[in-house]
Amino acid sequence: MKIFKFIISKIFLRKAILGISMILLLCMANYTTFTATRSILSTYQGYQETKYINQNGVYIANLDPDSYIDMDVITKDRTQVVYEYLNNNFNYAFYTDGFVVTIPNIDNMEISLSYINEEYYKLNQFELSQGENLDFDYQLDNEIPVLIGKGLSKTYPVGSTIEIEESVLGRPITLKVQGVLKQNAYHSNYYALNSKTYYNFSILVPVNEEFINNANIDLQLNGLMDLTILDTTNEKIINLSEILKENLGLEFNFFSQKENYDYFNEYYIHSLKIIAITTLILLIVITCISIWNALVSIRLMLKDFTINFLVGLSYSKLRKIFYSYFGILSCINLTVIFIFTAFNRYGCWLRKDASFATYGLFGLIGIDWLALFVVILSDIIIGIVIIENMLRKIKKVPISLGVLQ
Amino acid sequence: MKIIDLKIKEKVYKNKKTQLSILNNLNLEVNVGEKIAIVGESGVGKSSLLNIIGLLDRDYDGEYTLFGLPTINLHTSELAKWRNEKIGFVLQESALINSLTIEDNIKLPLLYADSRKKEFNSKDFESIINAIDIQHILKKKPLECSGGEKARAVFARGIIMKPQIILADEPTASLDIENRKRIINLLFKMNKEFNTTIITVTHDLEIANRHDRVIHLERRK
Amino acid sequence: MLKENIIEIKKSLFRISDVLELCSVYIFCFFLNTLFEYIKTLDLESYILKEFLNKFTTYQKLIVLLFTFIVIVFHYQMLHRKKTEIFCKKLVGDTIFNITIRYIFDCLMILIFIYLLSSLVNIYFNFNLINNLYLVGIFFVYIIISAREVQKYENF
Numbered sequence: 125m126k127i128f129k130f131i132i133s134k135i136f137l138r139k140a141i142l143g144i145s146m147i148l149l150l151c152m153a154n155y156t157t158f159t160a161t162r163s164i165l166s167t168y169q170g171y172q173e174t175k176y177i178n179q180n181g182v183y184i185a186n187l188d189p190d191s192y193i194d195m196d197v198i199t200k201d202r203t204q205v206v207y208e209y210l211n212n213n214f215n216y217a218f219y220t221d222g223f224v225v226t227i228p229n230i231d232n233m234e235i236s237l238s239y240i241n242e243e244y245y246k247l248n249q250f251e252l253s254q255g256e257n258l259d260f261d262y263q264l265d266n267e268i269p270v271l272i273g274k275g276l277s278k279t280y281p282v283g284s285t286i287e288i289e290e291s292v293l294g295r296p297i298t299l300k301v302q303g304v305l306k307q308n309a310y311h312s313n314y315y316a317l318n319s320k321t322y323y324n325f326s327i328l329v330p331v332n333e334e335f336i337n338n339a340n341i342d343l344q345l346n347g348l349m350d351l352t353i354l355d356t357t358n359e360k361i362i363n364l365s366e367i368l369k370e371n372l373g374l375e376f377n378f379f380s381q382k383e384n385y386d387y388f389n390e391y392y393i394h395s396l397k398i399i400a401i402t403t404l405i406l407l408i409v410i411t412c413i414s415i416w417n418a419l420v421s422i423r424l425m426l427k428d429f430t431i432n433f434l435v436g437l438s439y440s441k442l443r444k445i446f447y448s449y450f451g452i453l454s455c456i457n458l459t460v461i462f463i464f465t466a467f468n469r470y471g472c473w474l475r476k477d478a479s480f481a482t483y484g485l486f487g488l489i490g491i492d493w494l495a496l497f498v499v500i501l502s503d504i505i506i507g508i509v510i511i512e513n514m515l516r517k518i519k520k521v522p523i524s525l526g527v528l529q
Numbered sequence: 530m531k532i533i534d535l536k537i538k539e540k541v542y543k544n545k546k547t548q549l550s551i552l553n554n555l556n557l558e559v560n561v562g563e564k565i566a567i568v569g570e571s572g573v574g575k576s577s578l579l580n581i582i583g584l585l586d587r588d589y590d591g592e593y594t595l596f597g598l599p600t601i602n603l604h605t606s607e608l609a610k611w612r613n614e615k616i617g618f619v620l621q622e623s624a625l626i627n628s629l630t631i632e633d634n635i636k637l638p639l640l641y642a643d644s645r646k647k648e649f650n651s652k653d654f655e656s657i658i659n660a661i662d663i664q665h666i667l668k669k670k671p672l673e674c675s676g677g678e679k680a681r682a683v684f685a686r687g688i689i690m691k692p693q694i695i696l697a698d699e700p701t702a703s704l705d706i707e708n709r710k711r712i713i714n715l716l717f718k719m720n721k722e723f724n725t726t727i728i729t730v731t732h733d734l735e736i737a738n739r740h741d742r743v744i745h746l747e748r749r750k
Numbered sequence: 751m752l753k754e755n756i757i758e759i760k761k762s763l764f765r766i767s768d769v770l771e772l773c774s775v776y777i778f779c780f781f782l783n784t785l786f787e788y789i790k791t792l793d794l795e796s797y798i799l800k801e802f803l804n805k806f807t808t809y810q811k812l813i814v815l816l817f818t819f820i821v822i823v824f825h826y827q828m829l830h831r832k833k834t835e836i837f838c839k840k841l842v843g844d845t846i847f848n849i850t851i852r853y854i855f856d857c858l859m860i861l862i863f864i865y866l867l868s869s870l871v872n873i874y875f876n877f878n879l880i881n882n883l884y885l886v887g888i889f890f891v892y893i894i895i896s897a898r899e900v901q902k903y904e905n906f
Contacts (some may be wrong), residue, residue, distance in 0.1 A: 145823045148816045159805045167798055316797040395796040402802075413778070413820060420827045585840070605845045613843020626835045628765060634838075640761060641843035686842070 127437065128445050135428045136449060142421040143453070149417060150457045150503065153410040157502045158461050160403035161495040163318055164396055169310075169491070170317025171388065176247045177217065177352050178385065183361050183378040184314060185351040191375035202371040203344040207336055209367050210351075213360065217244035217352040218331060220343060221311070221321065225288050229279045233325040233478040238311070239292070239343060241331050243354060250328070255282040255303025258330045264293070264338060269302035273324040274483060277304040286327070292343040293335075299327065307483040308490075314350065317392060325478035345372075353378065411506050418514045429518060439519065446511045454503040461499060465492050532694065532726050533559035533582060537591035540577055552578060552589070557744070561693075562724040564717070566737035569746030575730040576698055578746070582728060583616050583696045584608045596693075613641045617692035619684050619700045619716075625671040631678075632667040635685045642690065657685050660715055676703040684712055688719055695719065697729040701736065713739065761839075763832045763849065764856050772828075772860050775820050776889065780868035780882050782817055786810040787877050811884075818888055825857075825896035833903035840904055850900045857893040861886060 136143055177184065187193075210216055221238035229235065240248075242260040250271065259269045272280055280286055286299040305328070310320040329335075336344065348368070353361065361378045368376050379387065422429075429442065469487030472480040482489045488496075540552040551574035559565055567575050580586040581593065584600060587608075593600045596615065600608070612618075625634050635658075658664050661681045666674050674682070680703050687695060695716065701709040713736060719725045729740065737743045764772075790807055794800045806813060829836075836849055868882050 141823060141826050145819045148819050152813065152816065156806075159802065163798060163802045163805075316801075318798045318801060391796060392798065395799045395802075398796075398799055399802050417820065417823055420823060424827055424830050583841075605847060609840070609843050609845040609848075612841065618841050620841070624834065624838060624841070626838055628835070637838060638842035641839075 127441060128448055131432070131442075131445050132449060135425050139421065139424060142417065142424070145417050146414060146421075147453050147456055149410055149414045150453055150506070151460055153407055153414075153502065153506060154457045154461050154499045155464075156403055156406045156410070157499050158465075158495045160399050161498040162491055163399055165491040165494055166318040166320065167392060167396060170312035170320065171392070173248070173312045174314060174317065174384070176249070178381055180381050181355045181357070183353045183356060183380055184384065185348060185353070186315070186377045186379060187349055188375035188377050192373075194373055197373045198341065198345060200341045200344070203341055203348075204337065205371050206348065206367060207344060209364070211333055214356060214364070215243060215354045217241065217247055217354060218336070218347050219244045219311075219350050219352075220346040221326070222346075223291060223343070225291070225327075227286055227288060229276055229325070231275055231325070231473070231476075231481075233275060233476055233481065235276065236321075236326045236478055237329055238323070238326050239329050239331045239335075239347070241336075244352070245330065247352070250309060251306040252303040253277075253306045255301065258302060258328070260330045260332050262330070262332070264297070264334055267298045267300035268329065270299045270330070271303045271305055271328040272301055273305050273309065273322070273326045274307040275324040275478075275481065276327070292339045294340060299329070321479045322482055324481055324483060348372075348374075348376070407502065407506070411509055414506065414510050415513050418510045419517055422514050422517050426518070426521060430521070439515065442518070443511065443515055446514060447507065450507040450511055454500075454507065457503070458496065458499065462486070462488070462496065465496075530561045531558055531594075532561045532563075532596060533557060534594040535582065535591070536593075537578075537581065537589055539591075540574065540581070540589040542577075551748075552581075552746075555591075555746075557582075559726060559728065562720065562726060563742065564720055564727040564740040565729070566740035566743045567728065567730045567746060568732065568734070568737050568743060570748070573746045573748050575746055579696050579698055579728065579730055582694075583618055584612055609641070613638055614643075614690060615693045617687035617690060617695045619687035619695060619697040624683055625679055627671050630668055630670055631663065631674065631682045634671065634682055635667075635689055637686060638690045653691075654689065657688060661685055661711060677705060677708050680704055681708065681712065684715070688715075691719075691723060692725065694726045694728065697727065697731075699730060699732070701731070701733065709736075761844070761848075761852060762856050763828070763835060763853055768828055769860060772821075772824055772857070773864060775824050776861060776864040777867075779814065779818050779821065779885055779889075780864060783810075783814050783882055783885060784868060784871055784875070784877065786814070787872075787881050788875060791875075791877075814885070815888070818885065818892070821889055821892050822896070825892060826899075829853075829896060829899050829903065836900060836903040846901050846904045850897050853900055854893055854897045857897075858890070861889050861893070 218241035219238070221236060223237040223239070224234050225237055227235055242258075245258055245260070252271070253274065254277065255271070258271055262268055267285060270286075280301050282301050282304060284301050286301070288297060288299060289295075290297045305323050307324065309323040311323065312318075312320045331339070336347070353364070358380070365376055365378065368374055429437070432442075465488055466486040469482055469484075469489075469492075471477075472482070473487070484490075484492070535555070535557040537552045537555040539550055539554075542549040542551065555578070557578075567578060569575055577586065581589060582595075584595070587600070595611070603611075618624075625631075626637070629637070636654075658667070661684060663678060663681050663685065666678050666682070671679055671682070680700065684697075684700060687697070697716065700716070701712055704712060716727055716729075717739070720727050727740070729736070731737050786807055789803050792803075794803070836846075839849060840846060865882060865886050869879055872879055872881060
């Protein structure tokens with residue numbers, strides 16, 4: 125410890141610029157690794173979510189990007205015709221969100237209402253921390269059982285009721301808290317699997333046929349955008365497309381399991397490969413610059429090291445000192461990345477961004493911790509490469525020559 | 530004829546923590562062609578005095594007239610010119626540029642010389658090289674040479690311009706007896722042939738006693 | 751005559767290896783900045799890729815600025831290595847002022863050369879020529895600051 129303190133304070137810190145540059149380079153490497161890992165993990169989580177709906181006979185609706193929405197043509201009567209057709213001919217999972225409501229809560233967040241039907245609920249297997257599963261067999265005039273996110277559970281414990289002015293029904297309704305979702309429950313965007321909405325400040329409202337029939341055009345139309353048709357055939361889907369076109373003037377694409385699988389392989393795997401390769405190249409470049417920086421340090425500190433060799437320092441001791449020193453630099457960087465991430469997560473709370481507000485130690489969630497773990501692994505690899513190169517360089521120079529330098 | 534007339538009231542060394550006053554009330558007059566040895570214990574200011582005489586250091590309280598001219602008003606470029614043409618430094622062996630060969634190190638003063646001075650006769654160069662026996666290391670880099678070889682290279686660089694004053698700081702410290710003799714003889718030969726003024730800082734009393742005058746520097750009591 | 755023989759020695763502190771090293775660090779920084787500009791022009795279909803690259807392009811200036819620290823490292827280590835040379839040159843007739851001016855001039859020449867090279871790349875990709883100009887400013891400041899360090903080595 126004494127030797128370590130001596131070498132750190134009398135050799136390394138006397139040339140602080142070299143230490144700072146190493147910290148900055150490591151910071152770049154860590155940020156790159158962290159960002160890439162989080163992107164990959166988040167996409168993987170999204171993929172896991174879609175696995176439930178990515179089955180044979182399942183088709184996912186998607187509005188054709190070239191299709192023009194003419195709101196003059198689309199009326200409640202017409203959307204109603206579409207839903208009647210859907211109810212009579214299909215088994216479908218309904219999901220739509222983004223309807224904001226203001227209700228009192230201790231964090232003063234705006235609350236998002238997500239509407240799901242029974243099929244969607246069954247497919248997604250929501251995990252609860254308290255309470256019971258949703259019940260879809262209710263009357264609109266009575267209390268509607270809902271699931272709420274963790275952020276609302278203190279204000280609205282299980283069994284309590286919430287009075288809201290329901291925008292899609294256009295009248296006040298009473299929601300009864302049936303259960304609380306596990307913290308950081310999320311919903312991934314099917315067309316951007318790495319992007320997700322957290323349910324911590326959401327209310328999951330179960331919708332049944334009666335609800336949809338009484339809902340306004342916004343809910344009915346939005347619901348069609350993410351519609352998932354279950355247990356069906358291609359012929360029936362073609363008919364549905366025609367009904368949609370006829371009544372709403374909209375072109376919908378319905379992607380089958382194979383198309384989804386191919387899309388995933390083509391789009392996501394390709395993107396993830398590019399991310400992985402880019403990250404690898406960046407890490408190699410940063411490692412090379414770090415080696416240059418380390419060798420520059422050795423060039424300038426060689427005399428100090430060799431004089432220490434002269435008076436009893438061994439290569440194995442120096443190796444330990446180097447690894448400890450690198451460990452300290454790495455810890456500084458991990459702290460920086462940690463603070464940066466915590467600050468970003470905390471920023472969502474400050475901005476009252478309910479869709480992204482998450483719970484966790486210092487606001488960090490599972491993928492953040494996993495990404496930090498990968499950063500530690502990458503630091504270990506980079507550290508080994510740099511330190512072994514430094515030692516090789518030092519060993520190459522005879523002690524006598526080093527002292528003279 | 531006086532070549533050096535130096536009067537130092539005080540030279541102060543400052544660093545963050547301490548302040549050290551040396552060379553207090555020192556008067557030094559040196560005539561052309563004189564050989565002077567400066568002796569004294571370590572830290573008394575021998576090398577500092579050499580730096581002042583060699584125009585490397587002007588941060589002191591005093592007056593200095595060199596070659597009949599007060600140095601206080603001289604521009605740094607004129608000081609540099611004098612260092613190049615009139616003063617030769619023979620310092621420790623480590624005062625060599627590691628990235629240059631010994632030959633380039635020796636010829637370094639020629640780089641800054643007037644074109645007239647650059648018309649240096651290669652015979653002179655070779656005679657210096659032969660006299661101090663370093664032909665075999667000319668193409669080597671300093672780190673490939675022994676301490677004695679480097680000391681001789683530093684010596685060669687110091688005399689290559691045939692200066693009027695040679696300032697030698699422990700020129701024989703890392704040399705064996707034979708090379709020590711050779712360097713001292715060459716130094717005195719320069720003095721004899723070209724009437725070069727020699728000022729040597731040394732701990733070796735035998736060498737010091739071969740000079741015309743020995744100056745003992747003492748710490749202020 | 752020795753006149754021909756001394757051509758090998760240069761008044762400049764820069765050797766070929768130093769020039770190449772400084773060119774490399776400048777090229778890396780300019781390349782990185784141009785790469786960011788290039789990424790920003792890409793019309794990526796992949797949302798995930800776009801999001802990933804956004805995490806870098808959002809902090810473009812900061813990332814490039816942090817990487818320019820390697821230029822500081824270059825100046826620092828180069829002058830540190832040259833301290834004996836600076837002293838020896840002063841000893842044999844050079845002045846610290848001249849050494850400093852020569853050092854600034856050499857650095858600027860290399861900087862201008864690399865900037866012009868990067869400008870050609872910018873012209874080729876139809877990027878704005880001033881994209882890389884802020885880096886020239888930063889590097890100029892680094893040169894001036896490092897040049898002040900030369901006088902630190904005037905005594906051996």
